């Protein structure tokens with residue numbers, strides 16, 4: 001169990017991050033949520049975690065593209081709960097465009113959110129983890145940390161970079177009881193993915209099944225989505241004592257995508 005531990009998950013007001021936060025809470029950890037959204041939705045997620053799992057949960061609205069706010073996020077966790085033991089860098093976004101048309105400010109934003117934010121959270125959280133001799137850092141990468149797709153240059157570059165950062169951190173922290181790993185999902189059924197389907201059906205004149213199999217799951221040999229709960233279960237495992245010798249790894253959960 002993770003009783004008396006604190007898990008802080010960036011980008012956890014929706015999708016994979018919220019699933020991870022709930023899974024850590026189910027193990028008894030106190031939770032720091034982070035991310036944007038309607039205040040009433042965020043409050044419902046926060047109070048739902050407390051009432052369902054009997055732990056404490058707080059929300060930080062820190063913008064993960066802003067180093068000073070990121071430092072505040074880590075401080076808030078440590079000051080509220082006494083420690084930050086499990087750090088999950090999960091906040092991320094996508095933008096699709098040919099390189100020559102790629103808006104420069106989108107490139108900067110995606111690199112800041114999907115890559116640099118993990119450097120800033122780690123920089124702030126590692127001293128406390130070292131002091132306690134225990135820590136888990138888990139980064140949500142992507143199948144796009146291992147292979148590329150056209151028109152996703154910033155995302156692919158940031159996710160490949162996140163894996164490199166994680167490996168360097170794993171080596172630095174190897175003798176301190178702190179592991180650093182990436183989880184690399186293929187297509188996960190999140191509201192984000194679901195909401196693209198109607199538009200794609202219209203744009204391509206396809207049925208829902210055709211969009212799912214011939215567009216979304218084209219690269220995923222199982223032809224099934226990864227579920228949020230499956231990704232969250234791997235995140236819980238990586239935080240367990242059974243996973244103490246897994247460090248510097250990039251664990252694929254992609255229905256076979258990157259085996260091709």
Ligand code: NAD
Nearest residue numbers: 011012013014015016035036063064090091092142187188
């Ligand atoms: P999502 O859009 O449902 O969630 C993104 C979260 O990040 C939200 O909570 C949002 O509020 C937050 N966020 C956005 N900008 C932020 C900022 N500047 N500061 C702080 N928080 C911010 O997306 P998701 O599908 O759950 O994706 C989560 C992670 O998983 C991302 O890193 C994504 O790249 C990765 N991923 C997703 C898939 C997929 O198929 N859904 C596949 C592989 C990897």
